Amino acid sequence: MPLPQLFLDKMRELLREEYEAFAASYDEEKAQGLRVNPLKASVQEFVRIAPFALSGVPWASEGFYYGKEDRPGKHPYHEAGLIYIQEPSAMAVGALVNPLPGETVLDLCAAPGGKTTHLAGRMNGEGLLVANEPHPARAKILSQNVERMGVRNAVVTNEMPDRLAERFSVFFDRILVDAPCSGEGMFRKDPDACAEWSPDHVTMCASRQLDILESAARMLKPGGRLVYSTCTFSPEENEGTISRFAELHPEFALEDAQAYEGFDRGRADWTSDAAPGIGETLRLWPHRIRGDGHYAAVLRKMDGEEQPVRRKYPKSLTDRKALKDYFAFAEETLTDTPAGEFTLFGDQLYLLPSGMLTLDQLKVVRPGWHLGTLKKNRFEPSHALALSLKGEEVRNRLSLHADSPQTFAYLKGEALQAEGPKGWHLVEVDGYSLGWGKLAEGTLKNHFPKGLRWPG
Numbered sequence: 001m002p003l004p005q006l007f008l009d010k011m012r013e014l015l016r017e018e019y020e021a022f023a024a025s026y027d028e029e030k031a032q033g034l035r036v037n038p039l040k041a042s043v044q045e046f047v048r049i050a051p052f053a054l055s056g057v058p059w060a061s062e063g064f065y066y067g068k069e070d071r072p073g074k075h076p077y078h079e080a081g082l083i084y085i086q087e088p089s090a091m092a093v094g095a096l097v098n099p100l101p102g103e104t105v106l107d108l109c110a111a112p113g114g115k116t117t118h119l120a121g122r123m124n125g126e127g128l129l130v131a132n133e134p135h136p137a138r139a140k141i142l143s144q145n146v147e148r149m150g151v152r153n154a155v156v157t158n159e160m161p162d163r164l165a166e167r168f169s170v171f172f173d174r175i176l177v178d179a180p181c182s183g184e185g186m187f188r189k190d191p192d193a194c195a196e197w198s199p200d201h202v203t204m205c206a207s208r209q210l211d212i213l214e215s216a217a218r219m220l221k222p223g224g225r226l227v228y229s230t231c232t233f234s235p236e237e238n239e240g241t242i243s244r245f246a247e248l249h250p251e252f253a254l255e256d257a258q259a260y261e262g263f264d265r266g267r268a269d270w271t272s273d274a275a276p277g278i279g280e281t282l283r284l285w286p287h288r289i290r291g292d293g294h295y296a297a298v299l300r301k302m303d304g305e306e307q308p309v310r311r312k313y314p315k316s317l318t319d320r321k322a323l324k325d326y327f328a329f330a331e332e333t334l335t336d337t338p339a340g341e342f343t344l345f346g347d348q349l350y351l352l353p354s355g356m357l358t359l360d361q362l363k364v365v366r367p368g369w370h371l372g373t374l375k376k377n378r379f380e381p382s383h384a385l386a387l388s389l390k391g392e393e394v395r396n397r398l399s400l401h402a403d404s405p406q407t408f409a410y411l412k413g414e415a416l417q418a419e420g421p422k423g424w425h426l427v428e429v430d431g432y433s434l435g436w437g438k439l440a441e442g443t444l445k446n447h448f449p450k451g452l453r454w455p456g
């Protein structure tokens with residue numbers, strides 16, 4: 001699709017002598033990236049077993065470029081949640097948020113989950129991660145990715161930012177606003193962004209970004225870190241949005257966003273009344289690095305009110321009778337029973353991450369770690385539970401190799417022949433959990449979810 005002429009004219013004016021190199025980058029092959037999921041495997045472990053031509057992405061320790069011939073998205077390791085396919089520049093953002101285990105973190109515009117799963121990996125299952133996405137269908141995909149990556153401590157909500165801000169005022173240590181934008185950096189892969197582009201659309205995006213940041217500001221604790229990012233070049237949505245926000249919020253200061261070779265800085269001369277520190281923000285250009293276009297700013301909330309309201313925490317489910325079948329399953333199948341604050345959504349049983357507030361009256365896709373379904377007189381474990389378990393946490397497992405025909409048969413939904421005790425078995429690929437099977441009389445009934453099965 002041809003690029004909008006008004007866009008090209010504007011870029012020519014901004015970039016001057018660099019414009020030709022920039023324009024030529026749209027005809028070059030896109031850099032392909034994947035990120036290793038440390039909840040499943042260490043980077044060293046993955047590099048040892050991966051059948052791909054990998055080379056490191058300099059700005060993210062978990063990130064790699066892969067070869068032209070590689071198809072990591074179609075490998076069993078992808079189903080096992082060992083990897084997330086992510087555009088390399090996008091990995092710079094999660095690295096800037098850099099949450100620590102135990103912190104309270106919000107990803108406000110999170111679908112499909114590239115950055116959320118990056119943050120979850122760095123949190124190592126400790127603390128609370130709220131991943132929000134207002135678009136319902138996209139929120140569902142976000143939740144599926146959170147599950148595939150075996151994340152235990154995430155809640156997925158489907159709300160507008162201002163609704164979340166009412167509940168979570170002054171609550172988070174770190175917030176990421178990976179804002180909806182005009183997507184100029186994605187024109188190569190997203191023809192819709194290209195077709196939708198207009199100067200008015202850029203203006204509308206900038207105004208929406210400011211609204212989203214306004215809600216984020218209300219939810220951040222004093223001392224907390226706010227990271228703002230876009231995948232567009234327009235100064236209105238980058239230096240412009242951040243400068244307007246800084247004008248309205250003197251309690252926020254821009255901090256130095258760590259730059260790597262080839263990264264550029266935000267341009268004070270590309271917006272009116274540039275915020276002090278706009279030169280500490282980052283611009284990633286496709287003609288300067290191996291990756292798409294991005295912008296990122298790191299802000300710190302220097303002061304502000306402390307926790308203003310009485311918090312409402314969820315009522316815990318104490319009905320041991322309702323949980324009886326779950327505990328029986330766990331005792332029989334797992335070496336250690338996951339426990340804590342349980343909650344039921346219909347017949348679906350979840351464990352809430354610790355420190356979570358009540359989710360009453362909010363739209364929630366996933367209130368925590370999905371354990372499974374309470375059926376009549378029995379408990380059926382979820383796929384999410386399988387993917388979050390390590391082999392040693394399960395009594396019975398069926399270990400397969402990535403290139404074994406049995407692995408592909410399992411992924412297609414076929415039953416497998418197997419020996420062992422009757423009951424639930426964790427199916428693993430090279431030691432990484434892939435899903436459940438239920439064994440009886442030498443046949444392992446396939447519980448790999450129907451919607452995820454590979455074509456036969």
Ligand SMILES: C[S@@+](CC[C@H](N)C(=O)[O-])C[C@H]1O[C@@H](n2cnc3c(N)ncnc32)[C@H](O)[C@@H]1O
Pocket residue numbers: 090108109110111112113114115116133134135138160161178179180181208212
């Ligand atoms: C750039 S994408 C996020 C990509 C995501 N962070 C990732 O790494 O996979 C922006 C997201 O913001 C969502 N969005 C649209 N309007 C929004 C709003 N008013 N508030 C919050 N998010 C919004 C879009 O549906 C989209 O999923």
